[in-house]
Amino acid sequence: MWIAVFAVAAGVGAALLVLGSDRERSPVAVSAAVALIVGWAYVGSGLLARRQRPENPLGTVMVLIGFAWFATFLVDAGSSLVFTVGKALESVYLLGFVYLVLAFPSGRLRSSVDRALVAAAAVLVTVVELAWLLFADAHSQICSDCPSNAFEITRSDDAATAILQAQRTIGVLLSVFTVALLVRRWRHASPAERRVGAPVLWAGAGMFAALAFSVGNDILDHPLGQGPAWTRELVFASIPIAVLAVLLQRRLARGAVAGLVVELGGHAGSVDLRAALGRALGDPSLEVAYWVPAGSRYVDAAGHPLALPEPGDERAATLVERDGEPIAALIHDPALADERELVQSVCAAAALTLENARLQAELRARLAELQASRARLVEATDTERRRIERDLHDGTQQRLVSIAMALGLAESKLAADRPAVEPVLREARDALTAALAELRELTQGIRPAILVERGLAAALDDLSRRSALPVRLEVAIEGRLPEQVESAAYFVASEALTNAAKHSHATQVRLVAARTGDVLVLEIGDDGIGGATTGGGSGLRGLADRVEALGGRLTLSSPPGRGTTLRVEIPCV
Amino acid sequence: MRVVVADDAVILREGLARLLAEADFDVVGLAGDADELCRLVESSEPDVAIVDIRMPPSHTDEGLQAAKLIRTRWPQVGILVLSQYVQARYAVELLAQGTEGVGYLLKDRVSDLDELSTSVRRIGEGGSVLDPAVVAQLVGQRRKGDTPLEHLTERELEVLALMAEGRSNKAIAERLYITEHTVEKHVKNIFATLRLPQSEDDHRRVLAVVTFLNAT
Numbered sequence: 021m022w023i024a025v026f027a028v029a030a031g032v033g034a035a036l037l038v039l040g041s042d043r044e045r046s047p048v049a050v051s052a053a054v055a056l057i058v059g060w061a062y063v064g065s066g067l068l069a070r071r072q073r074p075e076n077p078l079g080t081v082m083v084l085i086g087f088a089w090f091a092t093f094l095v096d097a098g099s100s101l102v103f104t105v106g107k108a109l110e111s112v113y114l115l116g117f118v119y120l121v122l123a124f125p126s127g128r129l130r131s132s133v134d135r136a137l138v139a140a141a142a143v144l145v146t147v148v149e150l151a152w153l154l155f156a157d158a159h160s161q162i163c164s165d166c167p168s169n170a171f172e173i174t175r176s177d178d179a180a181t182a183i184l185q186a187q188r189t190i191g192v193l194l195s196v197f198t199v200a201l202l203v204r205r206w207r208h209a210s211p212a213e214r215r216v217g218a219p220v221l222w223a224g225a226g227m228f229a230a231l232a233f234s235v236g237n238d239i240l241d242h243p244l245g246q247g248p249a250w251t252r253e254l255v256f257a258s259i260p261i262a263v264l265a266v267l268l269q270r271r272l273a274r275g276a277v278a279g280l281v282v283e284l285g286g287h288a289g290s291v292d293l294r295a296a297l298g299r300a301l302g303d304p305s306l307e308v309a310y311w312v313p314a315g316s317r318y319v320d321a322a323g324h325p326l327a328l329p330e331p332g333d334e335r336a337a338t339l340v341e342r343d344g345e346p347i348a349a350l351i352h353d354p355a356l357a358d359e360r361e362l363v364q365s366v367c368a369a370a371a372l373t374l375e376n377a378r379l380q381a382e383l384r385a386r387l388a389e390l391q392a393s394r395a396r397l398v399e400a401t402d403t404e405r406r407r408i409e410r411d412l413h414d415g416t417q418q419r420l421v422s423i424a425m426a427l428g429l430a431e432s433k434l435a436a437d438r439p440a441v442e443p444v445l446r447e448a449r450d451a452l453t454a455a456l457a458e459l460r461e462l463t464q465g466i467r468p469a470i471l472v473e474r475g476l477a478a479a480l481d482d483l484s485r486r487s488a489l490p491v492r493l494e495v496a497i498e499g500r501l502p503e504q505v506e507s508a509a510y511f512v513a514s515e516a517l518t519n520a521a522k523h524s525h526a527t528q529v530r531l532v533a534a535r536t537g538d539v540l541v542l543e544i545g546d547d548g549i550g551g552a553t554t555g556g557g558s559g560l561r562g563l564a565d566r567v568e569a570l571g572g573r574l575t576l577s578s579p580p581g582r583g584t585t586l587r588v589e590i591p592c593v
Numbered sequence: 594m595r596v597v598v599a600d601d602a603v604i605l606r607e608g609l610a611r612l613l614a615e616a617d618f619d620v621v622g623l624a625g626d627a628d629e630l631c632r633l634v635e636s637s638e639p640d641v642a643i644v645d646i647r648m649p650p651s652h653t654d655e656g657l658q659a660a661k662l663i664r665t666r667w668p669q670v671g672i673l674v675l676s677q678y679v680q681a682r683y684a685v686e687l688l689a690q691g692t693e694g695v696g697y698l699l700k701d702r703v704s705d706l707d708e709l710s711t712s713v714r715r716i717g718e719g720g721s722v723l724d725p726a727v728v729a730q731l732v733g734q735r736r737k738g739d740t741p742l743e744h745l746t747e748r749e750l751e752v753l754a755l756m757a758e759g760r761s762n763k764a765i766a767e768r769l770y771i772t773e774h775t776v777e778k779h780v781k782n783i784f785a786t787l788r789l790p791q792s793e794d795d796h797r798r799v800l801a802v803v804t805f806l807n808a809t
Binding site for chain 2: 413418419424425433449457463485486
């Protein structure tokens with residue numbers, strides 16, 4: 021409160037100074053009015069910003085800019101000392117301004133470039149300004165009817181002019197650089213950042229462009245003539261208006277919450293919650309993570325695990341709680357951290373819907389887990405089959421062959437008592453060969469060699485050639501499929517052909533296998549008596565489990581008297 | 594006769610080398626995988642390369658692919674493909690590249706040294722050898738509708754199978770205890786019934802018979 025009072029006083033003081041000055045400054049009344057409005061606008065919007073965000077330094081910075089602005093009017097004083105102090109403080113408001121524009125809206129400078137820019141501006145408006153005052157003669161350097169320069173040590177017009185021109189040149193360069201920086205920042209900004217920062221960013225860029233233009237005009241001795249004295253003031257005044265616009269927008273954004281409530285209430289269940297929340301918060305990149313207490317983790321709407329961003333990441337998270345229990349977390353643009361009232365109101369409004377969605381996500385997560393565990397089970401069985409087949413192929417079978425070889429060798433080397441030993445050896449060799457044949461049958465049943473070596477298309481071709489019923493084969497599969505898919509499909513086809521031959525009384529079977537996109541479709545149809553089921557000892561139940569564990573589907577259609585068709589779809593991922 | 598052996602199982606590789614040495618073959622090199630085999634064939638120019646089908650790295654059909662490569666790059670080298678299992682389609686693929694100096698046998702056959710050495714020699718001399726199990730597979734395959742095979746006699750079917758194994762008329766006659774003349778008569782009948790072009794050449798008739806069996 022006292023700041024406001026003080027600001028009113030300072031403003032009135034500044035106005036009186038201008039009006040009471042006996043020097044020409046035209047048009048006096050317009051200048052005084054604009055000065056008052058601009059200064060008060062800064063102090064006023066600074067105070068409002070401080071009330072909305074006490075921890076954000078930018079409110080204070082704006083108040084200080086307001087006072088620094090009033091300080092520039094000290095140059096209209098008659099007293100030499102006051103005049104000189106006013107001259108020394110004349111550009112300080114620009115420092116606050118640089119800080120405000122670069123640090124908006126968080127109040128923190130983002131990079132070392134920002135900090136260097138503020139430091140350079142600080143040196144320029146304090147040290148360099150004072151250095152100039154040490155040499156400047158008020159009458160030749162400032163104005164003919166000014167009071168004398170109280171800080172002047174030794175008059176040197178050359179030094180003063182050089183310092184002034186250097187200060188202005190660097191000022192123009194820094195301004196142009198700042199405009200470029202702001203434009204770049206805009207181009208790289210996320211939608212949420214743009215929404216929050218746009219008014220101040222553009223007003224700031226405009227101000228610096230105007231500053232560069234008018235100081236550049238000064239350096240070159242006004243090739244474009246003297247612009248209206250209050251242009252800079254007017255552009256400068258647009259900043260507090262922009263800040264006010266942002267503050268107002270924060271309040272208005274709560275209207276979006278009302279819209280959200282209506283949207284969620286209207287069609288609960290059918291509405292895309294993520295999109296609705298994104299709209300309400302103005303952040304299309306928003307994601308919703310649901311809390312699964314059982315696993316103490318977050319999942320997305322489909323039930324897949326999701327990690328929350330850590331502090332300092334490119335994304336920020338806001339936790340949503342209900343009755344002290346976590347429900348969900350919104351993962352959003354960090355720019356939304358400056359709008360936590362809005363985020364909190366949106367969370368409160370959506371809490372019930374989020375809780376519902378959380379339950380669904382939790383269910384999906386459990387389903388996904390179940391599916392994964394089934395897939396692991398199939399995988400484990402397959403691995404085991406593979407291990408057994410490999411062990412037999414690389415171990416037992418090789419060993420038996422080598423024994424057969426040794427026997428053969430012994431047989432051929434046999435000299436003495438040949439007639440007695442030969443039949444024994446041959447008998448042993450024959451027994452071995454028979455054992456090898458049996459073993460081959462066994463391993464083929466576990467994992468057919470053709471499937472291992474050539475894949476599903478070749479294995480199905482083989483299967484149909486060996487079938488007891490004539491098979492019309494239509495295969496459209498390029499290359500190899502995932503091993504589990506190949507072996508599941510092969511055993512389904514094998515079982516179906518066996519069943520058709522045993523039970524269907526069919527005369528012909530049609531076997532179609534095709535990969536369409538990422539799905540393998542296998543269909544085995546016969547022209548038999550139908551009436552088949554997946555129950556009982558048909559072996560189809562186990563195969564259906566296997567197919568389903570791979571995320572696929574097995575359907576059996578077997579109307580009595582109209583044949584049996586078994587269809588399997590398995591995703592190939 | 595110079596022979597190289599490729600099998601990833603040391604026990605078989607070494608055992609086979611011993612057997613072949615016993616049967617007076619000159620075993621000039623052993624390989625554990627397909628790449629090694631190709632280098633070996635290039636450097637030691639053997640008459641016959643004996644190749645296991647399933648070898649590292651993928652343990653699918655590397656040996657067969659290597660066999661096909663050798664047949665294209667070094668056609669003078671005979672190939673005997675060995676495997677724990679026989680697939681009729683592999684035989685067809687091998688024969689499709691030419692029937693000279695090619696063989697495909699079950700690994701079990703190595704226990705009969707006489708049979709093995711006869712087979713290797715036949716291949717080294719440009720003949721062809723197919724395992725009876727392959728022929729049985731070809732003959733036992735599901736027929737699509739009517740097949741002229743049904744019009745062959747039991748004896749003719751036996752002769753057909755032995756022809757498909759790559760045996761000469763003389764060998765068939767010995768095996769079936771009939772005269773060569775009778776075999777010739779059967780062969781003529783078979784070719785007429787199956788409507789295959791007559792061929793004096795043992796190799797060509799293997800291809801003709803196998804192609805017929807695979808296609809019907």
